[in-house]
Amino acid sequence: MEANATIIKEGAPLDCVHVMHMGWACRYNIMKDGKRQISAFLLPGDVCESTPMHGTLIDYSVCTLTPSLVKPISIEGPLGFAQPFDQMQSILSGSLLEQRLLRAWLANVGRRNAYNRVAWLICELHVRLSILGLADETGFDCPLTQEVIADAVGLTSVHVNRVMKQFRNENLFSFRSGRVAFVGVEKIRKLCGFDPAYLHLDLAQHIKTTPTRRPQLSDCP
Amino acid sequence: MEANATIIKEGAPLDCVHVMHMGWACRYNIMKDGKRQISAFLLPGDVCESTPMHGTLIDYSVCTLTPSLVKPISIEGPLGFAQPFDQMQSILSGSLLEQRLLRAWLANVGRRNAYNRVAWLICELHVRLSILGLADETGFDCPLTQEVIADAVGLTSVHVNRVMKQFRNENLFSFRSGRVAFVGVEKIRKLCGFDPAYLHLDLAQHIKTTPTRRPQLSDCP
């Protein structure tokens, strides 16, 4: 799929599950006044549907942020029918993980200032990408626009820009031309109160459908 | 239970489910700097555990806000074992609803100003309480402190107070001595962009464990 392609439209009934194989996407809502709130970033291995229950009306939209490989998986009939228990379990784990992320995001937006908010998001992305083998201590490739980041953390793109500049000046990390380059991750985590364990990301394994070695973003043409 | 009693402590493993029968509670997280973010209000009929999966580590705390009647229900063994499918289904529906609420809250905190944010929360509470028969067009009893509201919507209690004053002056509703008294609900919904359908609250029925007629808050001593 192209960058900026719609995968899921708010209000549609769920009849099929989309798994990200390559590329980035985001889950979001558009408010009456046109503002957008992003509620999740979807990375390789993630499922676009936050709770893949057949027939439910979806309360968010999903679109790609980069060229992506998205695999749709059809669901036959209502869940809990013809579906092994294990699968149900793993859907539940996935749903649990989504909730944890959402609560963490809510706290991030509700109770941190712009500076820590952005730093925290960077830390989260770093952890998640590390698990996928898409990040290391030096940093990671990040296709996010400052405006996208702004919509995720409840700020203005202008202000995100200023905060980024501050990070650069303070020699914490730089975010330029699609790459987040760390100077020291620990320092960043400390200042924004990021706890890498908060997600219990071991759980994430349950919902991954692809093998341990994930496709690299760099594999992409 | 007393008001202000802890029902669930963050970090504990889930081994039992708590159903609210009477009174209000809230789910929250305390941040490293001591700030609190409330992520949900729990009303009669609600389950304190947002995803009752046995053994999972809970990433939030829950405490009562009023004197409450809370019924613990033990879970025998891991979920999906000795549990009928229907139950699993309803846990999943519950989890889905929690997610919808969380996304709505995130958008509320991330993308609305103080005024609309508080108005929106009031609207949500009104809808949920209406379903329980605890609210009507004239308003509802609301035991929330301005500080609690502030912690839910990412503001300061001082500022919540000023916003409340504005609502009063503009003749939209008043919030005094534990009662939200509407002048006109529709006007409020319109101004803050509240859509009563967003939660698909019909779904809520799935996770309720108590009969249609709920205990009234006013039944409480």
Add this chain to the structure above:
DNA sequence: CGAGAAATTGAGCCATCTCAAAGGAGGTGG
């Protein structure tokens, strides 16, 4: 009636927003 909690109010500050313009960077047609 007294004590503690919650609500209210004022004054001043500053974080973040808005508006606007200017500078890259990559992509495409000629």
Add this chain to the structure above:
DNA sequence: CCACCTCCTTTGAGATGGCTCAATTTCTCG
């Protein structure tokens, strides 16, 4: 390979919404 276009980033200036701090008043309840 250049000119141009578009999208993104960067920067400035000024406005303001929401915060902090602190004092006062009102409620609630024993």
